Amino acid sequence: MSSSVQPKRVRKNPEARRAEIVAAAAGIALAEGLECITMRRVAEELDVRPGLISHYFPVAEELVAEAFGTAAGGELAELLPEADAALPAVRRLARFLGRTEGRRYDELSRLWLNARHLSRFRPALRERVGQQEALWRDGLTALLRDGVESGEFRTPDPHVTAIQLLVVLDGLGAHANTDRTGRPAAITGMAYALAERELALPPGALGAPH
Amino acid sequence: MSSSVQPKRVRKNPEARRAEIVAAAAGIALAEGLECITMRRVAEELDVRPGLISHYFPVAEELVAEAFGTAAGGELAELLPEADAALPAVRRLARFLGRTEGRRYDELSRLWLNARHLSRFRPALRERVGQQEALWRDGLTALLRDGVESGEFRTPDPHVTAIQLLVVLDGLGAHANTDRTGRPAAITGMAYALAERELALPPGALGAPH
DNA sequence: CACGCTATTGGATGTGCGACCAATAGACAA
DNA sequence: TTGTCTATTGGTCGCACATCCAATAGCGTG
Numbered sequence: 001m002s003s004s005v006q007p008k009r010v011r012k013n014p015e016a017r018r019a020e021i022v023a024a025a026a027g028i029a030l031a032e033g034l035e036c037i038t039m040r041r042v043a044e045e046l047d048v049r050p051g052l053i054s055h056y057f058p059v060a061e062e063l064v065a066e067a068f069g070t071a072a073g074g075e076l077a078e079l080l081p082e083a084d085a086a087l088p089a090v091r092r093l094a095r096f097l098g099r100t101e102g103r104r105y106d107e108l109s110r111l112w113l114n115a116r117h118l119s120r121f122r123p124a125l126r127e128r129v130g131q132q133e134a135l136w137r138d139g140l141t142a143l144l145r146d147g148v149e150s151g152e153f154r155t156p157d158p159h160v161t162a163i164q165l166l167v168v169l170d171g172l173g174a175h176a177n178t179d180r181t182g183r184p185a186a187i188t189g190m191a192y193a194l195a196e197r198e199l200a201l202p203p204g205a206l207g208a209p210h
Numbered sequence: 211m212s213s214s215v216q217p218k219r220v221r222k223n224p225e226a227r228r229a230e231i232v233a234a235a236a237g238i239a240l241a242e243g244l245e246c247i248t249m250r251r252v253a254e255e256l257d258v259r260p261g262l263i264s265h266y267f268p269v270a271e272e273l274v275a276e277a278f279g280t281a282a283g284g285e286l287a288e289l290l291p292e293a294d295a296a297l298p299a300v301r302r303l304a305r306f307l308g309r310t311e312g313r314r315y316d317e318l319s320r321l322w323l324n325a326r327h328l329s330r331f332r333p334a335l336r337e338r339v340g341q342q343e344a345l346w347r348d349g350l351t352a353l354l355r356d357g358v359e360s361g362e363f364r365t366p367d368p369h370v371t372a373i374q375l376l377v378v379l380d381g382l383g384a385h386a387n388t389d390r391t392g393r394p395a396a397i398t399g400m401a402y403a404l405a406e407r408e409l410a411l412p413p414g415a416l417g418a419p420h
Numbered sequence: 421c422a423c424g425c426t427a428t429t430g431g432a433t434g435t436g437c438g439a440c441c442a443a444t445a446g447a448c449a450a
Numbered sequence: 451t452t453g454t455c456t457a458t459t460g461g462t463c464g465c466a467c468a469t470c471c472a473a474t475a476g477c478g479t480g
Contacts, residue, residue, distance in 0.1 A: 011446045011457055033330060038437065049459050051440085060438060110330060113384070117327040120243060120320060120387040130388060160396045167400060171381025174323070177330040178340060186370045190377060221427055221476045248467065259429050261470085270468060 018056050020046060025067035030107050034114045037064050065124040068115050072132040075108050080139045089147030094206045097191055100169055109173030137162055147199065154200040161198045168194055228266050230256060235277035240317050244324045247274050275334040278325050282342040285318050290349045299357030304416045307401055310379055319383030347372055364410035371408045378404055
């Protein structure tokens with residue numbers, strides 16, 4: 001028969017293995033969905049036996065929660081890079097909004113949608129969703145506050161504006177699994193419009209909404 | 211032994227039975243979630259054997275799609291009752307928005323969230339979600355158009371305004387499974403604010419956002 | 421009242437899952 | 451090199467599910 005499989009075991013130190021498992025699970029979460037994170041599926045990804053996964057995560061739900069946190073946290077870091085801290089706030093915001101449109105962001109929209117729904121049944125995940133929500137909100141709030149302090153923006157409450165922006169992005173992202181062809185620009189540009197209005201920026205200041 | 215169960219079979223005509231099954235499934239969808247619609251669960255609800263359900267719905271996914279359509283369609287009919295057709299559009303819109311806030315609407319938010327996510331994996335459901343989306347959009351558009359024609363509102367494109375409103379409602383509803391205590395009024399009132407702004411209504415014209 | 425149609429049952433089959441555990445074999449220290 | 455520790459295996463168990471099917475019994479027709 002075929003001998004394409006090598007039952008050779010590779011022994012790694014626990015922290016590294018654990019990180020590897022979470023990373024694999026996060027990848028599955030983004031590409032296939034949180035419900036595809038199963039002991040068997042993750043094990044297959046790492047070419048390892050399922051028992052090993054459940055050794056590191058005795059309860060599957062923990063791994064799902066951890067995977068979501070890693071995936072969402074990683075994406076946030078890409079959307080609001082620390083490295084950009086020196087840039088003008090307007091420019092950072094424009095970049096942020098720019099990244100939240102287009103197909104590239106769909107994967108992330110789907111992940112949030114997935115997590116928001118699944119957290120209905122999984123307390124550990126719900127916890128993580130709350131944490132990530134706070135991180136996203138605070139990150140965006142900090143950006144807006146920077147802009148206000150530097151005089152680029154004007155808004156009575158950066159915190160509220162940040163939440164409003166995220167609500168609109170959630171609303172737009174909710175349709176990530178639906179057909180959105182022919183959606184008018186007045187819809188796809190809602191986040192831009194809201195930001196410009198709430199921050200007292202001239203129309204178009206954040207870049208062409210398309 | 212216990213004889214609390216009566217293996218008495220009740221024989222109904224196919225259309226009635228089918229409708230009964232869909233209704234039961236729709237109830238489960240709203241109360242527990244679409245993934246709880248299983249042959250067994252629905253059968254239990256109707257005090258019937260699982261095989262009967264799969265007789266009427268040979269493929270489970272069809273029942274899920276049908277149940278969602280029934281549940282969402284029924285709720286829409288409550289939100290935009292035909293009986294209100296004679297009322298002023300402003301009043302109808304105020305009612306609509308009023309019903310979309312508060313705990314009562316959470317069940318429906320959860321259903322939409324559920325369906326939007328699950329339709330990622332279930333083509334038949336995705337189809338239904340698209341249909342219901344159109345129904346909601348068209349219903350709200352008709353309301354706005356009425357208001358424009360009667361001179362109550364002013365908006366260049368009722369269709370676009372309707373979608374914008376629904377996007378905001380989706381965004382707010384996305385958090386139906388999350389803790390939202392202490393959410394500022396500027397967030398909970400976003401739909402009111404958007405409607406008043408886009409329809410050129412004076413602030414508060416649609417009722418106190420809280 | 422008897423009969424036939426078919427709605428309904430009861431059970432079987434196969435799949436994928438989480439959870440659990442004793443046995444095994446790498447890697448590292450003595 | 452030998453021995454020990456433990457990361458990893460390979461397998462088992464029970465559960466819930468969709469799907470399928472032959473047998474059964476309610477109901478309307480005649």
